[in-house]
Amino acid sequence: MITTNKLKQLTIQELIDNYPFVEIYFEDNKLDIDTFKNQTFIDYLNHFTEEDIEEWAIDTSKLEKDLIAYINQMIDMLGIEEEDIVDSLTIIAGTDKSGNAEGFDELTIRKSEIISIVGPTGSGKSRLLADIEWTAQGDTPTSRKIFINGEKPDMKWRFSSSNKLVAQLSQNMNFVMDLSVGEFLELHADSRLVENKESIIQKIIEAANNLAGEKFDLETPITRLSGGQSRALMIADTAILSSSPIVLIDEIENAGIDRKKALELLVGEEKIVIMATHDPSLALMGDRRIVIQNGGIYKVIETTDEEKQILTKLDEMDRYISGLRQDLRYGNSLI
Amino acid sequence: MNLVTISGPPSSGKTAVILKTIEAMKERNLSVGVVKFDCLYTDDDELYEKAGIPVKKGLSGSLCPDHYFVSNIEEVVQWGLERELDLLITESAGLCNRCSPYIKDIKAICVIDNLSGINTPKKIGPMLKSADIVTITKGDIVSQAEREVFASKVNSVNSNAVVMHINGLTGQGAYELSTLLYTEEDNIDTVKGKKLRFSMPSAMCSYCLGETRIGDDYQLGNVRKMKLGDENDNNK
Numbered sequence: 359m360i361t362t363n364k365l366k367q368l369t370i371q372e373l374i375d376n377y378p379f380v381e382i383y384f385e386d387n388k389l390d391i392d393t394f395k396n397q398t399f400i401d402y403l404n405h406f407t408e409e410d411i412e413e414w415a416i417d418t419s420k421l422e423k424d425l426i427a428y429i430n431q432m433i434d435m436l437g438i439e440e441e442d443i444v445d446s447l448t449i450i451a452g453t454d455k456s457g458n459a460e461g462f463d464e465l466t467i468r469k470s471e472i473i474s475i476v477g478p479t480g481s482g483k484s485r486l487l488a489d490i491e492w493t494a495q496g497d498t499p500t501s502r503k504i505f506i507n508g509e510k511p512d513m514k515w516r517f518s519s520s521n522k523l524v525a526q527l528s529q530n531m532n533f534v535m536d537l538s539v540g541e542f543l544e545l546h547a548d549s550r551l552v553e554n555k556e557s558i559i560q561k562i563i564e565a566a567n568n569l570a571g572e573k574f575d576l577e578t579p580i581t582r583l584s585g586g587q588s589r590a591l592m593i594a595d596t597a598i599l600s601s602s603p604i605v606l607i608d609e610i611e612n613a614g615i616d617r618k619k620a621l622e623l624l625v626g627e628e629k630i631v632i633m634a635t636h637d638p639s640l641a642l643m644g645d646r647r648i649v650i651q652n653g654g655i656y657k658v659i660e661t662t663d664e665e666k667q668i669l670t671k672l673d674e675m676d677r678y679i680s681g682l683r684q685d686l687r688y689g690n691s692l693i
Numbered sequence: 694m695n696l697v698t699i700s701g702p703p704s705s706g707k708t709a710v711i712l713k714t715i716e717a718m719k720e721r722n723l724s725v726g727v728v729k730f731d732c733l734y735t736d737d738d739e740l741y742e743k744a745g746i747p748v749k750k751g752l753s754g755s756l757c758p759d760h761y762f763v764s765n766i767e768e769v770v771q772w773g774l775e776r777e778l779d780l781l782i783t784e785s786a787g788l789c790n791r792c793s794p795y796i797k798d799i800k801a802i803c804v805i806d807n808l809s810g811i812n813t814p815k816k817i818g819p820m821l822k823s824a825d826i827v828t829i830t831k832g833d834i835v836s837q838a839e840r841e842v843f844a845s846k847v848n849s850v851n852s853n854a855v856v857m858h859i860n861g862l863t864g865q866g867a868y869e870l871s872t873l874l875y876t877e878e879d880n881i882d883t884v885k886g887k888k889l890r891f892s893m894p895s896a897m898c899s900y901c902l903g904e905t906r907i908g909d910d911y912q913l914g915n916v917r918k919m920k921l922g923d924e925n926d927n928n929k
Contacts, residue, residue: 423852520844595837
């Protein structure tokens, strides 16, 4: 914890030594502290003239408060302690659109578990995902409650920008930044303050190539990745670099990536995976599936062994189809 | 009545966020009105009207949009009170990326979008830095990693704000935002005497007063020259 008092005592150099990440703060706020390293941050703020303050739209008292908040958030984020680890997520029933009680009492999902969500468009899947993201406490239209590790969660999951409960893999996985894969991963790693950046980046690119049909490398511009490669990179990045313990997936498209391996990767990184899907081979990979009707959870179905056998059949069909695809690609006859 | 000021660059999704948020508030039987400030053109008022939301618009035309805002806000507040609104939202585009018509003690929200580029948070002044809530839009068209990087850039320039992701098309997150906008205790009946959070850019040069000719002879008032001489070539 850093306080205003401490900020008054430490020189900027000492701040940088103790909290190296403050350099990002100085850089993003365009604060040129180079010649002030032996003075305190407060001295630095006081050196601005009235004119500077107006010219560059500087709010010194806000900069001071923000720096304290920033350092404390970063300390929190770096020292992810036992209590921050999410082992389970519990959904406590609310009501559907007509105000009827939902068809379950409570549902606990544990780390490394996959839950699928099924239900027609407009039935309330997004609301369920939003309830989880917002850690609803009976204060959303469904009146559901979300508990973390069996307890009422800390409000930081709701409001902090660095401590998000949920990472969301949407259907659209476009990249808009003009960067190479390597530069992009580095930027993301920087924002997460990871220490062993090089090896993490290596791990992500390997995992991504393991999912994608065609290989790519760290030099490839991200905007030139194919749909499948983008999805693979995104899934690998979320699994390995995102701090969010829960991953929401909105129907992974079939094209260009090994979806089974993708789910295994996410679950292997000890995440809770919640996936909206109507694809039988994905839905059956879930341990359970939530059925949504009229805005509420209508029932929760345990995937039975008999159902899992269908999966074997589906796998065979998948292999058959991808075999045909492979033949087409290499110009072989399909007979 | 509650008053909330929302601003953000053009096309960042302010109107979509406001529409979805009001939709969520209607279920709580709150009456919400909007006053839209813009510079040359807006047809957003039609969108609000279509949604049955009381709306007024003000175009600043040849005036600095935020000077226009601050000279009209009290009358706008009185309009909202006459309509017996529970919540009045003002919406304005921060056209020079510095403008921030935020008022002390009045909730301030900045809307920016994920597509605007990684260095945008650094470029935007008080409009972003002094907001209480920053809502980031268009998250559905970028990757999860880009969302995280962008949010962390926002956090480093405004560490005290609540940062929320909202999808203006589906409304994901809008319900959550709506819960932060209205508090029964925040009753105001005037903004007279209140202060802006940050001073506005200074102006008043001959061009403000309608001069159109170019050259030293015609420049009066607040004039500043760029350093273009050779001796300044080392200046980055």
